[in-house]
Amino acid sequence: MDTVAKKYHILCIVIIILTALAASINASADGISGTVENSPEKLTAVGNDCEKPSGFKETAQDTDGYYWYENNSAADNLSFDFVYTLTAAESGYYELYFKGKSNASAGWYNAVSLSLNGGESYPIHTSDNTLSLLGKSAEIVDGKVNVYDLGTVWLKSGDNKITLTISGYRKSYGGYVLCTAGVYAERLADDIRITAESPMYADSANIFQSKSEGASSAVAEHSTFIRLADSAQYTFYAPKSGTYSTGVFCRSAALGSVTIDGKSLGITERKAQTNPNYAITSEAVTEDIFLTKGRHTIKFNPASDKIDMNNGLYLDIDYARLNLKTAQSDKVSLEYPNSTLGIFESDGDVRIKFITETDSGFSGHIIVKDFYGNIVYENSALSVAPNSELILKNLPIGHYTVYLGENGIDYFAVVKPLSGRIKYESSPFAIDAAAAWNTDIRDHKDYVRAMELLGVGYVRERLSWDHINGSSINNFALDLSTKPYAQKGGNGGVPIRYDLFMQNYKNAGIKVLPDVCSMASVVSRKWKNGRVTTDLKSAYDYGYYIASTLGNIGVYELWNEPETDGAMFRYESPDMYAAMIKAMSIGIKDGCGNSKIASPAFASFGETYFTDMVFKNDLMKFFDIYNYHAHRQPNSETELLKHLPDVPRLENEFLEKYHLQKMPRWNTECGLLTRLEDNRDTQTPKQQRVSANYSVVSATESLAQGTDKHFWYLFTYMNGVINTNTITSAEHPSAIYSALYAMIDILGDAKYKGKLNILPDDTYGYITENTQNGKETAVIFSETAKQIILTPTANGEVFNLMGNKTKDISAGEAATLDVSESPIYLRLDGRFESADYENGETERSYDSEPLDAAERIIINQIYPNKVDEGASNHPENSKLHRDVKTSGYKIDGEPITITVDVINLNPSSASVTVVGNGFGYAEVSAAQQITLEPYEKKSLKYTVSFSGSLPPNEILPLEFHGEIDGQTTTKSVSQYVKEDYATVKTDYSFANVKSENGWDRLNNTSANPKSHQITTGEYGGMKLSYTFSDKNDANKWALPYLKVADPQRLKNSTGLVMEYYLDAIEGINGETVPDWNDVTFIFQVRETRGGDSAAVYLDEIGVNLTEGYNRIYVPWSRFSRISNTDENAQLDPDDLSAISTGIKVKGASVGKFSYTVISVGAYFLEETDIYDSLGEPTASSDSVSFGIIQKAVAIDERETTAETDGEDSEVTIDNGRLCITPNGQMKFGEHTAKIYLRYADGKGRQYNVNFMQSQTPDVKLNITGLSLDGKKITDGAAFKSGEYTAKTEIKDISGERISGYALVAQYSTNDELLEIKMPEFEVKADEKTCAECLLNLSDKTALIKVFAFDDLRTIKPLSKSKKYKISIL
Secondary structure, X not given: OOHHHHHHHHHHHHHHHHHHHHHOXXXXXXXXXXXXXXXXXXXXXXXXXXXXXXXXXXXXXXXXXXXXXXXXXXXXXXXXEEEEEEEEXXXXXXXXXXXXXXXXXXXXXXXXXXXXXXXXXXXXXXXOOOOEOOOOOOOEEEOOEEEEEEEEEEEOOEEEEEEEEEEEOEOOOOEEEEEEEEEEEEXXXXXXXXXXXXXOOEOXXXXXXXXXXXXXXXXXXXXXXXXXXXXXXXXXXXXXXXXXXXEEEEOHHHEEEEEEOOEEEXXXXXXXXXXXXXXXXXXXXXXXXXXXXXXXXXXXXXXXXXXXXXXXXXXXXXXXXXXXXXXXXXXXXXXXXXXXXXXXXXOOOEEEEEEEOOOOOEXXXXXXXXXXXXXXXXXXXXXXXXXXEEEEOOOOOEEEEEEEOOEEEEEEEEEOXXXXXXXXXXXXXXXXXXXXXXXXXXXXXXXXXXXXXXXXOEEEEEEEHHHHOOOHHHOOOOOOOOOOHHHHOOOOOOOHHHHHHHHHHHHHOOEEEEEEEOOHHHHOXXXXXXXXOOOHHHHHHHHHXXXXXXXXXXXXXXXXXXXXXXXXXXXXXXXXXXXHHHHHHHHHHHHOOOOEEEOOEEOOOOOOHHHHHHHHOOHHHXXXXXXXXXXXXXXXXXXXXXXXXXXXXXXXXXXHHOOOOOOOEEXXXXXXXXXXXXXXXXXXXXXXXXXXXHHHHHHHHHHHOOOOEEEEEOOOOOOOOEEOOOEOOOOOEOHHHHHHHHHHHHHOOOEEEEEEOOOOOOEEEEEEEEXXXXXXXXXXXXXXXXXXXXXXXXXXXXXXXXXXXXXXXXXXXXXXXXXXXXXXXXXXXXXOOHHHEEEOOOOOOXXXXXXXXXXXXXXXXXXXXXXXXXXXXXXXXXXXXXXXXXXXXXXXXXXXXXXXXXXXXXXXXXXXXXXXXXXXXXXXOOOEEEEEOOOXXXXXXXXXXXXXXXXXXXXEEEEEEEEEOOEEOOOEEEEEEOOOOOOOEEEOOOOOOOOHHHEEOOOOEOOOOEEEEEXXXXXXXXXXXXXXXXXXXXXXXXXXXXXXOOHHHHOOOOXXXXXXXXXXXXXXXXXXXXXXXXXEEEEEEEEOOOHHHOOEEEEEEEEOOOOEEEEEEEEXXXXXXXXXOOOOOOOOHHHEEEEEEEEEEOOOOOEEEEEEEEEEEEEEOOOOOOEOXXXXXXXXXXXXEEEEEOOOEOEOOOXXXXXXXXXXXXXXXXXXXXXXXXXXXXXXXXXXXXXEEEEOOOOEEEEEEEEEEXXXXXXXXXXXXXXXXXXXXXXXXXXXXXXXXXEEEEEEOOOOOEEEEEEEEEEOOOOOEEEXXXXXXXXXXXXXXXXXXXXXXXXXXXXXXXXXXXXXXXXXXXXXOEXXXXXXX
């Protein structure tokens, strides 16, 4: 260090000390780091100037600084790190080089990977040469040493650790070898440089799977380059906030656009080649862009018309550069050096570093406030020198905001030390992380650490086909022979990003729910631009591939929100979707047999047309967990307490129709969708407070409604005007983080117990138990601030929302609690009185029945396309396929030929008879028998002829199934409709379209400008004009509301009928004029009940209209609730207050869109019930039966189930009667039956019946169950031989207290008595008890018989005998 630098260093220390004393702040010289003077142009570390692993022989070569390191004794499959240090005088972008030697005949000896400053390790060479940034051709030859350009990296000021890791074991050589002359870096003149081949900044699998090419004298002037046929994304760091120019050195004609942070930048200039000898030295210059200091993403998008893979035309990219044109000088940001994403553990100090654009130090008025607005630190004249820190000590746990004057500039959180906390494996609280989409892999360890500090044991992630399966260069081929990354060293199996992401979670002990989505658009070329594939083998392979590679990482989720517009196109049918998901599910089970699978995450509230259809197709047989989402809008900014919509309750009711009450249910997305204020990229403090409250309220109300695992949405930051993020754009915690942390820490594994019934009407309390310590906690919140008084029976503590203890309470003493919209926790050392809450415990089972051979044969119906002359033969243009996703295929009554694909996903061959059923409305050609080899698919043709008397506008089923060896495959059920509205009754009198007073919120749109006017003439009405000019805005919409003046006119209506006239779209700003196919007309209705919080229903799929006149019919069945709670859980047309006839403009389409709403009315159809129904019950002590009222679609006896008085019962159908036989006799008196009807087309319908049984039973007791070591026995259950604790469940039906003995006897297959046990029991009147004994199962045991008797002298039976067939493993 020279003399001037020393003096400056000493002066900085003095200034800091004096400033700290004057301002009474806790800053010290420890917060100052020195400056290392190095050449800004070149930083070098020679071959042996590194931290070396032990066991390697070092041999100097004849070139200066060149060394060979050899280890011939280490075991196979190890890895070894060589760590070089480069010290940078200033942070910035540097070109990084490796100097080494390759063997021309054998290639590199070992796999080599690179990491920077402890970040993720990226392969730069694989041992089989499938990926190599080394050894293809050297950039420079320096003596006898090759120099390899590794691309651009961001180096911080000071020391940077460059780690070279070698792994594998090159048998032909006999050991581990690294040939190295060291590393060096050169400072770049550009403010930002992204080299295309650099693995350090690549986010897209396309980059690796498209192959990086070595430098060629015919292609690139220097460096390696990347070859693309599809978009590729990189992450980069902007050193300062300001406006940047962007240039990309590439084959510029093939570059269509550049996208930065989701904003598309057009090409403004394509410069001539700087060197005519090289193909990719021309520069494409884009529009300027403003960037904030920090991380960003850049995506290179090929021009599709310039890509021709057959002729070798790709987008070849060398590098991109961004240079600062205008800096933003007044920006102040914070860094928290000793934290994880601004999250501190309370056993350490909080260190705050102030960063300015000029790095010249900071002075200003600083205030730090806690979540409740209390000032914990203030200094009106804080002055901090560069690289110094403000240190705060002894802050309690909670969330804090740092203010510069009156403006909040950033946030941090304090939590308990992780080392002293309990990790709850079975906690119901989880988060939707989405880190695979929203974070840089280099930062992912920090995010995982933040999740650990939060206390979660489960996270939801994203797993996309296009990230796994490369690009169109390899035609999206799926190569199952490809080994996983961990075995191969890179570029194989699940790509590096996902392998590293999942490994980080595994290392932290966090389980993962990967959302497996975005697959089918690239799996099958047959359905161009489609999202549902007919290639079921590829769907199976995909499932097998990811599960066999990633293994048992948690639970796999198959698809996200399939019923929404973004997940499937409207011409793709639910039955085809179900077939694809069935195949994928089987693949996952085969790939990792012990993995559980969650259903697709349904976004609609309860039952909809789509969910009903996939249930008809038996899709739930392929899942262990039911999965749904439950978001809500804030509605009112003044409303501080917001409740969870009743989505879980609706899902429970829907599942119950299919007798799936015991299936676990996970709410995998739950957030408060808050609209950000202008020019903000995170929520305001008030919005954060509301969201923090809601994060706890929604979680506890979700458990109360029956959710088993609840995922808060969203943990990572995602760009957009709608924000629910736990981590802000500055990668620091919002208040949501601290609220979730406190809830998880205080409630533990949170087994839900029930709702408190001793609180005021507008106050709510939900009790959970921490089963690790037996403590129960009530989460309490209120609509209004008040004090309540409770007298608990145990000692306890009260905590606020941030987890701070506010008071102790004593058993038996009245405790005054302050309650408000901000939840508090009342935790007892014991339990609450059972009389003080309504029991809400549920019984769930993650044990699902394995699929049999027949269920592994998947059937898929494929309807033909019916297109107009001249239109392409694609479902998008097919009249049959119009809106099939929401309302069935649109037939014209003429016969059609359907292709029925049958695939055998068994490891053995199968003979299948495939049968079609039109239920009297359609005649299907004869059944066909085929033989399928393992994993073989065959296509059959069936002719479907329709009845001449089809009920018009009635959606009807068409079912196919296969029969094999007495078993039946799962159903394939499509639906069709013959539309005829000529004679339909309509009513237009409930609203006034042609008066401005008949409308409301006409300016409710994101368009600017916008206008409306009443027009006259043939197509007169309300003319609406909307101009959308921002092609980067992905959320272009308009939702004007039509007032419903007389909702009673809508009573018993079937749906809406509307007339439109669409003008030609006008282009703007010289952009391409879109057509009306780029616009979706959407419909939203609001009920009256609930006022501002009234239920809102939406037809999100909407319709496409054409220029000119249009008349459309939209049935109410297409609407699903998207917001708020509805007391009767259904759309009531006669309760509507408003109807919105809006539009949603797709993608980058811009222009002026004008359309006239001519009329809005209701239409009325006579509905036909096509399903068998049940008559009145007839009961005896043994059974209850119902006459069947026969219609078109019969009851499926095999799939129908029932309960009597809450107990599973047997169902049979004989002589036109449905008979239910309970598990034992029924006592005299009133009983309840629940009948879960399944029909031949898969539909589920629930009947709840109360009936009177007037006979006296033959016995006094029923044997209602037998369990071994807690496992309930069902016929055919398998057990190992050995000793078990057997419990016989006995129920009294006599109304008396009875004591006696249970006889438990084992028999062999030839009825040989093997063992007998007779435990005693006593049961109270009308209650249950268990008789317990030890049972020793022998290898011969095949049957267990159980009955109850009175005493050992008379052995008079008290119950009928029950038999249980078992098998011994």
